[in-house]
Amino acid sequence: MGKKPRTAQRRQESLSRERIIEASIEILDSDGEEGLTFRALSDRLATGPGAIYWHIDNKGELLTAACDAIIARAVDVPVVGMPPEAVIRALALGLFDTIDAHPWVGSALTRAPGQMPMVRILERIGQQIRALHVADEEEWPTACALLNYIVGVGRQNAANAQFTRARGLYRSTFLESLAITWSQLDRKDYPFTCDVADQLRDHDDRADFLAGIKLFLSGLRSST
Amino acid sequence: MGKKPRTAQRRQESLSRERIIEASIEILDSDGEEGLTFRALSDRLATGPGAIYWHIDNKGELLTAACDAIIARAVDVPVVGMPPEAVIRALALGLFDTIDAHPWVGSALTRAPGQMPMVRILERIGQQIRALHVADEEEWPTACALLNYIVGVGRQNAANAQFTRARGLYRSTFLESLAITWSQLDRKDYPFTCDVADQLRDHDDRADFLAGIKLFLSGLRSST
DNA sequence: ACCTGAACACCGTTCAAGT
DNA sequence: ACCTGAACACCGTTCAAGT
Numbered sequence: 001m002g003k004k005p006r007t008a009q010r011r012q013e014s015l016s017r018e019r020i021i022e023a024s025i026e027i028l029d030s031d032g033e034e035g036l037t038f039r040a041l042s043d044r045l046a047t048g049p050g051a052i053y054w055h056i057d058n059k060g061e062l063l064t065a066a067c068d069a070i071i072a073r074a075v076d077v078p079v080v081g082m083p084p085e086a087v088i089r090a091l092a093l094g095l096f097d098t099i100d101a102h103p104w105v106g107s108a109l110t111r112a113p114g115q116m117p118m119v120r121i122l123e124r125i126g127q128q129i130r131a132l133h134v135a136d137e138e139e140w141p142t143a144c145a146l147l148n149y150i151v152g153v154g155r156q157n158a159a160n161a162q163f164t165r166a167r168g169l170y171r172s173t174f175l176e177s178l179a180i181t182w183s184q185l186d187r188k189d190y191p192f193t194c195d196v197a198d199q200l201r202d203h204d205d206r207a208d209f210l211a212g213i214k215l216f217l218s219g220l221r222s223s224t
Numbered sequence: 225m226g227k228k229p230r231t232a233q234r235r236q237e238s239l240s241r242e243r244i245i246e247a248s249i250e251i252l253d254s255d256g257e258e259g260l261t262f263r264a265l266s267d268r269l270a271t272g273p274g275a276i277y278w279h280i281d282n283k284g285e286l287l288t289a290a291c292d293a294i295i296a297r298a299v300d301v302p303v304v305g306m307p308p309e310a311v312i313r314a315l316a317l318g319l320f321d322t323i324d325a326h327p328w329v330g331s332a333l334t335r336a337p338g339q340m341p342m343v344r345i346l347e348r349i350g351q352q353i354r355a356l357h358v359a360d361e362e363e364w365p366t367a368c369a370l371l372n373y374i375v376g377v378g379r380q381n382a383a384n385a386q387f388t389r390a391r392g393l394y395r396s397t398f399l400e401s402l403a404i405t406w407s408q409l410d411r412k413d414y415p416f417t418c419d420v421a422d423q424l425r426d427h428d429d430r431a432d433f434l435a436g437i438k439l440f441l442s443g444l445r446s447s448t
Numbered sequence: 449a450c451c452t453g454a455a456c457a458c459c460g461t462t463c464a465a466g467t
Numbered sequence: 468a469c470c471t472g473a474a475c476a477c478c479g480t481t482c483a484a485g486t
Contacts, residue, residue, distance in 0.1 A: 048452045113384040114402045119417055126416030140423045145436030152376015160337040178338045192350030193343055199364045212369030219443025272471045
């Protein structure tokens with residue numbers, strides 16, 4: 001018997017940073033963040049764990065690079081001839097859906113402040129903020145706030161989904177049990193949460209996300 | 225020679241969930257998230273790693289419980305006689321500072337969707353949203369958006385600080401090197417980021433955070 | 449230059465054995 | 468009921484040795 005079962009046969013092409021990142025994304029998408037190990041990765045690439053270190057510095061850099069590949073695509077939305085507010089909405093929804101489809105992207109974004117993936121998003125948002133003729137000194141804080149809202153809420157939404165999946169539950173059953181827990185809280189201390197428990201059951205995360213964007217944009221309109 | 229060096233002498237009081245959480249917070253605050261291991265924790269409590277499992281289910285639950293202890297204090301702000309918008313601002317700033325002081329709280333919050341620490345925040349925000357007479361069906365999405373903004377931005381800010389500290393840099397030198405990197409980007413592709421690089425150097429995260437809150441509140445005012 | 453894979457120093461968690 | 472600590476099945480990372 002062989003020393004180690006090999007699912008894939010020995011690779012033809014030589015290793016490269018691109019192939020490593022591509023394989024990492026496949027693993028991250030199918031097995032989640034904790035599924036990406038250097039052993040699983042080197043197995044898929046039919047090599048040893050050490051080989052990867054020739055092309056990549058460490059796991060953090062690998063995650064950032066994989067994240068950047070996804071964000072680069074997500075941020076590439078049509079812009080021409082659309083009003084800035086519509087572009088912002090399209091950008092925001094596109095990112096929301098992307099983080100939802102690749103939950104690991106959310107945490108990778110947070111762990112790489114100021115790095116390329118975040119800069120890509122900042123730039124797109126910033127250009128639209130500029131097109132809205134926000135006062136010069138307000139451009140940066142406004143773009144920042146919007147960026148953080150989008151990533152923050154997208155991340156939170158993805159975390160919910162992951163939390164659910166990790167427990168082998170469906171979204172509906174998870175929300176159902178959460179609604180029950182909330183409605184059983186002491187009404188004296190948690191009046192709002194008790195009342196809102198019902199709405200939890202069949203709320204639409206994507207719609208709530210968009211509602212926040214709209215609030216933001218209307219705040220922006222009223223202050224310029 | 226002894227089997228194992230003991231920094232603390234054998235504990236007097238017996239173990240308890242409270243003592244474990246208290247010790248965890250001490251470790252998390254001084255050594256960060258990756259400093260909290262069951263070995264470090266049991267060392268500090270002068271016991272074995274297994275003993276902890278008698279009182280706590282797993283590491284995730286431990287982190288959530290530690291996080292909840294911190295949030296419970298942070299959310300306990302004076303409310304009486306203040307206008308709702310002022311309470312929201314105070315609440316938001318308090319949470320921002322708390323997450324900044326305990327960076328691990330940010331990630332713990334994200335990992336416990338719908339759990340107690342998040343509910344505490346939701347409830348306080350929700351009560352103020354209600355006091356602002358937001359339309360019934362808008363209460364939940366509005367509170368949600370605000371909650372997510374606060375936690376999202378707070379978390380991002382804490383991540384920046386951690387990223388800096390992990391590399392042994394000061395905040396100013398980190399921002400300086402980031403500003404240089406940004407200003408060297410290709411102006412054709414990154415006009416906004418290039419321009420904004422200067423503002424990065426001495427911007428105030430806390431002020432930017434507050435600017436987002438204000439934008440939110442003015443959006444709320446203009447839509448009610 | 450690029451790859452191999454054993455080895456190192458860790459993890460979280462379990463569990464038979466003790467009191 | 469509560470605690471002990473060795474043991475298990477993992478990690479990320481390194482590095483001497485190979486081609």
